[in-house]
Amino acid sequence: MRLVSHLVRGAARPGVLVPAPDGDRVLDLGPALPGRSVLDVLADPAVRAAAQAALDAARPADLLDRAAVRLLPPVHPGTVYAVGHNYVGHLGRDADPAQRPAHPNVFVKTPNTLGGPDDPVVLPPAAHEVDYEGEIAVVLARRAHRVPLDEAEACIGGLTLYDDVSARDWQRRTSQWALGKCADGFGPLGPAVVTTDEALPLAGRELTVERDGVVTARASTDDMVFSPAFLVHHLSQLLTLEPGDVIATGTPAKLPEAADAHRPLRHGDTVTVRVTGLGALTTTFVDPPASPGARTADEPTPTRTTTGGLP
Structure with a gap:
């Protein structure tokens, strides 16, 4: 599965990204996994099995257009x-x-x-x-x-x-x-x-x-x-x-x-x-919104820089 976190009415919900020739779709797992997150799906075999069952049972009408979905970071790492x-x-x-x-x-x-x-x-x-x-x-x-x-x-x-x-x-x-x-x-x-x-x-x-x-x-x-x-x-x-x-x-x-x-x-x-x-x-x-501290067009900016092997 390709697990995503997406925004629904101000709250994060897990979902599945479903590739399609005419554009990716998203299956909202919120109804099947209330209160759960992508990390729960990854960490708990029972939750993952429920997510897979929801994906297997999904109909085309259940899939949301990727362009209409706001994706969040899939997990929020401590580090x-x-x-x-x-x-x-x-x-x-x-x-x-x-x-x-x-x-x-x-x-x-x-x-x-x-x-x-x-x-x-x-x-x-x-x-x-x-x-x-x-x-x-x-x-x-x-x-x-x-x-x-x-x-x-x-x-x-x-x-x-x-x-x-x-x-x-x-x-x-x-x-x-x-x-x-x-x-x-x-x-x-x-x-x-x-x-x-x-x-x-x-x-x-x-x-x-x-x-x-x-x-x-x-x-x-x-x-x-x-x-x-x-x-x-x-x-x-x-x-x-x-x-x-x-x-x-x-x-x-x-x-x-x-x-x-x-x-x-x-x-x-x-x-x-x-x-x-x-x-x-x-x-x-x-660029950031214009403000007194924002970069202006008058400030010199290098046009060519090498990284010197920095990662």
């Missing part, structure tokens, strides 16, 4: 753990594939960064080098504490898509990346959590990132250095992962031509993260 340099070649365009990092490079995104698939990302007036990164995100369905590697996959409820938005100018100001990574809304998540029966194994899938319709990054999941299961295992050796927590598994390097032509994100730009079997997440970037 987003993000991984840098997790694809072969991300440390350098000509990096030797044999020279892989020995350990995952992990950082944390704070709760204020969370955004839904229908939410625009507002460009902070103080940040002039905002960049994007398309990633696959792991959603935990079970608590994980010192989990052996061969048991780690069982803690995963599903996979979704993530855009690790970064303010490179702020990221470079200190040895810690927090300010550059943790502006409000800098973590669009969704649109759907694809359950593990469809999402795993992850091998052989293509991840592409598009900016305004132009592919700027492309890689196979076979180039991922640390697998989702390994990341769950590794993190759980020191901290307890809770149901609903998210692990963003990293982005591949931009294609050479895209890196050469790169410029900071501007008002109206769109970024689409697309992965075989997991769907697509499209985010629009916008």
Whole structure:
């Protein structure tokens, strides 16, 4: 199933995203699962069975037009753990594939960064080098504490898509990346959590990132250095992962031509993260409403910036 959270009369309800040739549909699971959430479906076998039964019994008239539905983040993680340099070649365009990092490079995104698939990302007036990164995100369905590697996959409820938005100018100001990574809304998540029966194994899938319709990054999941299961295992050796927590598994390097032509994100730009079997997440970037502190056209903004290998 492709589980979504959507807004109905001011409240979040679980649903199922149903792909269709003429446009995706959404089945509202609220009537079948009153008071339940996407996380409940992922974590509780009985709730998941009820969701599957509702999907199996659904008629075309029960499905809502995707365009008429406001999607929210599918889960609300207590913590987003993000991984840098997790694809072969991300440390350098000509990096030797044999020279892989020995350990995952992990950082944390704070709760204020969370955004839904229908939410625009507002460009902070103080940040002039905002960049994007398309990633696959792991959603935990079970608590994980010192989990052996061969048991780690069982803690995963599903996979979704993530855009690790970064303010490179702020990221470079200190040895810690927090300010550059943790502006409000800098973590669009969704649109759907694809359950593990469809999402795993992850091998052989293509991840592409598009900016305004132009592919700027492309890689196979076979180039991922640390697998989702390994990341769950590794993190759980020191901290307890809770149901609903998210692990963003990293982005591949931009294609050479895209890196050469790169410029900071501007008002109206769109970024689409697309992965075989997991769907697509499209985010629009916008300037804030005009105010005394907002960026103006007179302020200098770099027209071309390189990321210097930053994740």
